[in-house]
Amino acid sequence: MIAIAAVAAVTIGAIGLGVYGVRFARTTSDLFVASRAVTPWFNAAAISGEYLSAASFLGIAGLEMKLGASALWLPIGFTAGYLALLLFVAAPLRRLGSYTIPDFAEARLGARRLRLLAAVLVLAIGGLYLVPQLKGAGLTLREVTGAPYWVGIAVVGLVVALNVALGGMRGITYVQAFQYWVKTFAIVLPACVLLIVLGGLPERAALFGRELPVAPQGGARIVLEQRTPVVFPRAATVRVDGVVVSAGPGARRTLPRGELVVAAGTTLPVGEGIRAQTGARWSRPVAPGGGTASPLFVYSLLIATFLGTMGLPHILARFYTSPDGTAARRTTVRVLGLLGLFYLFPVVYGLLGRVLVPALYVTGQTDSVVLALPEAAWPGLGGELLGALVAAGAVAAFMSTASGLLVSIAGTTSFDLWPGYGVGARLVRFRLAAVAGMAVPAGVALFARHVDISVLVGWAFALAASTFCPLLLLGIWWTRLTAAGAAAGMATGALTATAAIVTGLAGGNGGSALGEGPVDALLAQPAAVTVPLAFAAMFVVSRWTRPPRETDAAMLALHLPDGLGASAMR
Amino acid sequence: MSGSEEVGVDVALGFVLGVVVAVSVAAALRLALAPRRVLSPQGQAMQAAVHAATRTLPHLRRGLTAENAGRAVGTLRRLLSADAVALADRDTLLAMSGEGAEHHAGQPLSTLVAADHLARPDRVHVEPRLRCPDGRCTLRTAVVAPLVVGGDRIGSMVVGWSSERRLGLEDARVVGEAASLVSAQLELAVVEDQEERLARAELRALRAQISPHFVYNALAAIASHIHSDPDEARELLTEFAQFTRYAFRGERPYVTLADELGYVEKYLRLERARFGERLAVTLNVAPEVLPVVVPTLSLQPLVENAVRHGIEGRPEGGHVQILGRDLGGDVELRVTDDGAGISPEAARAALTGAGRGIGLSNVDGRLRSTFGDEYGLRIGGREGGGTAVTMTLPKFRAGVRAA
Numbered sequence: 001m002i003a004i005a006a007v008a009a010v011t012i013g014a015i016g017l018g019v020y021g022v023r024f025a026r027t028t029s030d031l032f033v034a035s036r037a038v039t040p041w042f043n044a045a046a047i048s049g050e051y052l053s054a055a056s057f058l059g060i061a062g063l064e065m066k067l068g069a070s071a072l073w074l075p076i077g078f079t080a081g082y083l084a085l086l087l088f089v090a091a092p093l094r095r096l097g098s099y100t101i102p103d104f105a106e107a108r109l110g111a112r113r114l115r116l117l118a119a120v121l122v123l124a125i126g127g128l129y130l131v132p133q134l135k136g137a138g139l140t141l142r143e144v145t146g147a148p149y150w151v152g153i154a155v156v157g158l159v160v161a162l163n164v165a166l167g168g169m170r171g172i173t174y175v176q177a178f179q180y181w182v183k184t185f186a187i188v189l190p191a192c193v194l195l196i197v198l199g200g201l202p203e204r205a206a207l208f209g210r211e212l213p214v215a216p217q218g219g220a221r222i223v224l225e226q227r228t229p230v231v232f233p234r235a236a237t238v239r240v241d242g243v244v245v246s247a248g249p250g251a252r253r254t255l256p257r258g259e260l261v262v263a264a265g266t267t268l269p270v271g272e273g274i275r276a277q278t279g280a281r282w283s284r285p286v287a288p289g290g291g292t293a294s295p296l297f298v299y300s301l302l303i304a305t306f307l308g309t310m311g312l313p314h315i316l317a318r319f320y321t322s323p324d325g326t327a328a329r330r331t332t333v334r335v336l337g338l339l340g341l342f343y344l345f346p347v348v349y350g351l352l353g354r355v356l357v358p359a360l361y362v363t364g365q366t367d368s369v370v371l372a373l374p375e376a377a378w379p380g381l382g383g384e385l386l387g388a389l390v391a392a393g394a395v396a397a398f399m400s401t402a403s404g405l406l407v408s409i410a411g412t413t414s415f416d417l418w419p420g421y422g423v424g425a426r427l428v429r430f431r432l433a434a435v436a437g438m439a440v441p442a443g444v445a446l447f448a449r450h451v452d453i454s455v456l457v458g459w460a461f462a463l464a465a466s467t468f469c470p471l472l473l474l475g476i477w478w479t480r481l482t483a484a485g486a487a488a489g490m491a492t493g494a495l496t497a498t499a500a501i502v503t504g505l506a507g508g509n510g511g512s513a514l515g516e517g518p519v520d521a522l523l524a525q526p527a528a529v530t531v532p533l534a535f536a537a538m539f540v541v542s543r544w545t546r547p548p549r550e551t552d553a554a555m556l557a558l559h560l561p562d563g564l565g566a567s568a569m570r
Numbered sequence: 571m572s573g574s575e576e577v578g579v580d581v582a583l584g585f586v587l588g589v590v591v592a593v594s595v596a597a598a599l600r601l602a603l604a605p606r607r608v609l610s611p612q613g614q615a616m617q618a619a620v621h622a623a624t625r626t627l628p629h630l631r632r633g634l635t636a637e638n639a640g641r642a643v644g645t646l647r648r649l650l651s652a653d654a655v656a657l658a659d660r661d662t663l664l665a666m667s668g669e670g671a672e673h674h675a676g677q678p679l680s681t682l683v684a685a686d687h688l689a690r691p692d693r694v695h696v697e698p699r700l701r702c703p704d705g706r707c708t709l710r711t712a713v714v715a716p717l718v719v720g721g722d723r724i725g726s727m728v729v730g731w732s733s734e735r736r737l738g739l740e741d742a743r744v745v746g747e748a749a750s751l752v753s754a755q756l757e758l759a760v761v762e763d764q765e766e767r768l769a770r771a772e773l774r775a776l777r778a779q780i781s782p783h784f785v786y787n788a789l790a791a792i793a794s795h796i797h798s799d800p801d802e803a804r805e806l807l808t809e810f811a812q813f814t815r816y817a818f819r820g821e822r823p824y825v826t827l828a829d830e831l832g833y834v835e836k837y838l839r840l841e842r843a844r845f846g847e848r849l850a851v852t853l854n855v856a857p858e859v860l861p862v863v864v865p866t867l868s869l870q871p872l873v874e875n876a877v878r879h880g881i882e883g884r885p886e887g888g889h890v891q892i893l894g895r896d897l898g899g900d901v902e903l904r905v906t907d908d909g910a911g912i913s914p915e916a917a918r919a920a921l922t923g924a925g926r927g928i929g930l931s932n933v934d935g936r937l938r939s940t941f942g943d944e945y946g947l948r949i950g951g952r953e954g955g956g957t958a959v960t961m962t963l964p965k966f967r968a969g970v971r972a973a
Contacts, residue, residue: 037828038857097863097972099899099965107968120598124591167897173858320965321858323828411898422944423900423962430898440590447583491595498591505584550968557971 003144006388010182010395014403015163017175037323038173044334046173047318049180051078051335052342053129053401054136057183057394059453060343062367064350065360066274066452068282070293071350074454075343077302077461079336081309086332089310091325092476092558099320100408101313101468102416108475108558110550111483117490119416121467122313123437124494125460126409129312130441131448132456133398133405136367138445140394143371153445160399161438164406165431173321179400184342186393187370190386191348194377201351212276213358215262222260222359229254230269230362233276238262238269260362271364273450282354296528297521301458304527308461311468313412314404324562349373367453370394402438409437458525459501466493466530470538476558481538482545489538493530500526623649623751630755631762634717634725636676639665642752646727650748654709654730656682657717657752664725669732670707682728683714691716691723694746696737700730708732713742715749719757727752765939784840784874791844806843809836817867824940826972827894827903828860830869834892837870841877848887849877855894859901862965863972865936871929872905872947872959879957880907900945900964908956917949930959941967 038046056078063071098104102118105111134153141152195201212233224240232247239245241258253269262268270276275291287293309315322328353360353369357376360366371394374386413433420426448456467490474481474489504523522529629641639657644667647655654668658679666675674682683697695714702709712730716723727749731737788810795803813836816829831853842849873892880888893904912920923931934947941963948960 037860097861097966103966103968107966110968117598120594124594127590128587320861323826323861407898415899423897423902426900427897444583444586447586451583491599494591494595498588502584502588505580505587553969 002384003388003391006392007140007144007395010392011159011399014175014179014396014399015159017172017178037327038321040322040327040330040334042177043173043318043321043327043331044338045177045180046321047176047315047331047335048338048342049176049178049183049400050314050318050404051312051339051401052180052183052397053457054133054394054398055454055457056342056346057187057397058136058139058367058370059132059457060346061349061353061370063452063454064347065353065369066366067292068277069285070287070298071454072285072347073298073301074305074458075346077305078309079339079343080302080306081461082332082336082339084306085310086329086336089472089476090319090328090332093316093472094319094322094328095325095560095562096554096557097320099317100412100415101311101316101471102412104475105471105486108550108554109481109483109486110548111487114483114487115416117487118468118471119412121463121490121494122412123409123417125311125464125467126313126405126412127437127441127444128463129457129460130402130405130409130438131445132453132460133402134442134445135448135451135453135456136394136398137402138449139365139368140371140391140398143368144391149449150446153442156395156398156402157438157442160402160406161435164403164410165434173318176318176400176404179396180338180342182396183393183400184338186389186396187342187345187349190374190390191345193382193386194352194374195348197378197382198352211279212267213270213354213361215264215266215268215358216356217264219264219266220260220262220268220359222262222362224255224257224260224363227254227256228363229272231272231276232267232269234267236262236266236269238266268358268361270361274361274364274366276361291521292524294518294521296518297525300522300525300528303531304458304462304465304525306465307469307531308463308465308527310472311464312460313408314401317408317411318404326562346370352377364450406434406437410434413437455524459497462501462525462527462530463494463497465527466497466534469531470534474535474538474542478542479551479555480542480547481551482542482547484545485538485540485542488541489534489536492537493534496533497526497530500530627751627755630752631758633759633763634659634664634756636664643667646748646752650729650744652729653732654728656728656730657725658728659725660688660723663728666728669730670702670704670709673704673707674702679726679728683712683726688714688716688726689723691718691721694742694749696742698737710734711737713737713745715742715745717749717753717756719753719760724756784837787844788840791840795843802843806840809839812836813840822866824863824970824972825866826860827855827862827864827869827901829972830864830866831855831860831892833867834870834873837873838877845877845881845887848885849881850887850889852889852891854891855903856896858896859894859903859965862901862963863967863970864903864963865933865940867929868933868937868961869903869905871933872903872961875930875959876905876907876909876957879912880909884909899966900962903961903963904958905961906956906958911951911955912949912957913951917951920949921947933961937961937963940970 056075060071060075063074093104096104096107098107101122102115105114105118134157137156138149138152141147141155142149145151230253232251232253233249235246235248237244237246239261240255243256243258245253245255247253247269255269267276281287284293286295286298288295291297319328319331322331349370353366353373357369357372360369360372370390371387374390375383377383378386410430410433414420414426414429418429418433420429470489470493471486475486500523504520507520507523623645627642627645629638632638634657643655643657643665646657647653647667652668654666654670656663656666656671656674658664661679663674663677663679663682679688681703682700683695688695693716697712697714700707700709700712709730710732711734712728715727715729717725717727727745729745729748788806792803792806792810795806813833816833816836838849838851842851869892873890876890880890889908891904891906893902893906895902895904920930921934930947930949937946945962945964948962950958950960
């Protein structure tokens, strides 16, 4: 009940801030314009607020619980992506003044057709990134209210789409900055309080020991909503609705619907797609062999996140608000700090979840560990309050990210793919596109229920890294880039990355249930191959063709330091 | 969920994703690549030639120089199926393609054709027997057509053949037409140049326009403060100095909205010194739109108009609002006053430059010429009296930067 109230409060608050807050954030009757520019701290908080999605809030802890320490490469990559942005992209792009990636492509390469290709990719990346946000919404609302999975998707999808369509989510730097602090507070406070209540990390064995996850003290009672195939890592006897199920080590069983009861200390069966790991193996960040801890997969994931962040359409648009290149750079440094602070805490939930809510290993829904943990760790009002807080934070997470993505999708549609003539016509199309742009990912999210949130996000990053990263890096730093080269590189990256992901899916590796071979790792996270391919295609085709006439002017605009131009004459 | 079901969902998900991405990429390529071929072979050749011409000839829109001419001569030669084509200004062969190009290009035009045939702007000259001092030159006959801009002959197009065939009226006519195609492009170059000069002249005109009325009032207001409040007077004078510096500073066509608003702020400080409490101003601009690039002196005339029509002549004073809204890819700026309002006819007149309003038509014209006709000014009455002037512009336009 408290949790429902908290979720409702955050939802209404976000809409209210979107509609009224904009007014309060910008209204004054005095005239000091200079002091109204968005400061780097505010813009950094806004960027972080828009960036910290369901993948960060729920997904990292869930994947950590499921896979172990190797999942922690994900937040490292998510943060390090801003280092790449800081070093190579932020300041030049701000100096050019472009608002979207299609803007950049046209201004730098002077080809209107390239806009179109870039716009299609914005849609693909934005759509792919929306799916896990909606999945997070479905999970959270189910966890909080007990409603079916699709209800959360429908409700949050509708709220975000209407809010964006009615203009509540545009130009909301201060609202997004506020959202960052909501999310950080919602993840930091429960983590700290739970550690205090529990007196530190319980059963250090869970972290460094050799044990498999076992039912906690008092036994485990787990409601199975459907027939659940499981594997018993050790011999065990459990009961489902009073019916006894015995299994030897390594045995596969399909448990019927009902309440599963496991006695305290008994090794838990694990759901399909999960490998029961001993503490020692679970806590290794990289392990030889295949799977998600293999060096190949880890490097591929790091490449995808390190180079993919710069290609996220909703993030680049935020940099437009920085007054100049220097401010853009300052902003990025602050983003690194703010994200670093946030990402310290999901780890705690994964660690505690392994010990305190091992039931999730049975159902396979480890993505809900952040939501389930507080009440499991601290039964009573305290846990309920903390649970309400994390639920509210999770809603804030996917509301803000989904809104930012949808604004990008609708904006690109109404400017490039289905352009309206005149400001009014574009507004109408923006609204229609906002609703349609939410419908497709929502449909996919219904099917993607068993794919981990962070895995879905990893694909969005892989696509961004294989397409926009070469465009931005070569576009900013290489004078010989041509429009044909850029198009070839982006098409190569998009097609190979998509092909790999689809092949992997068709081959039945729905995320983390990964085969052992290097090919499996690359199909699950193709960036290590597709990014070099895209760069190579862009390079080779560019050598064949002539750079556009605009090159010199665009390069000057990108690299002439602030203050050499007119601002020096101020 | 059983195992086989789950694999089924995997495949379904993969299939949906794959189809969506593949269809989008295919659609983009389809749109990006050339249209389908429905023409006959001759038609295709013709289309290819015209296509090549429309692609290369616009180079000449940048003026008749050796570089631009060099880009066009090859296409012209293919278009005319001649052995050589050269473009020349009044006395030099700027660029040549085909036979003899290596020894003629860059030479005086008189090495190819006698100078007395090159004066008249309306005459196509046929040269049946070319005499080139270089014995290896294979060019035998040529047609020389004038390139005419604004009634003056500014150069020539020379089309040569190696064979000794007789040149007919037909050849002269075709070459003449090709030359007028080139002339049209060159004429555009002049027009574009003039448009640019016009835009700069308009900015200058606007700068000159602001001053007299306002300068007089501002100085009078400052004078009235000198004894009663010298500090204030000194501050106002400083503002006035900065104001004039912005207004008259070099030819900077574009600035950021933040800069323009800073200028509006100084302007309003000076007006406040004059009107005191009678002038109430609300600035309500989303911080996200401050970096947008606007034409210099585009918002200030709107504000000045609002002050004139909303405050002057009204003892009770008035309220001027400056609103800035973020519309995603576009930006909307609106200046409102609560004065007497404006009739639709007067609004139209103001935008065409006929009616009241300082520089509104000038601002509208500059917005349209910079960002296209979908952007510009709109003037309307407000409910309960008053006038609202709305300016729309895009957040980014390639090539338009704050200098």
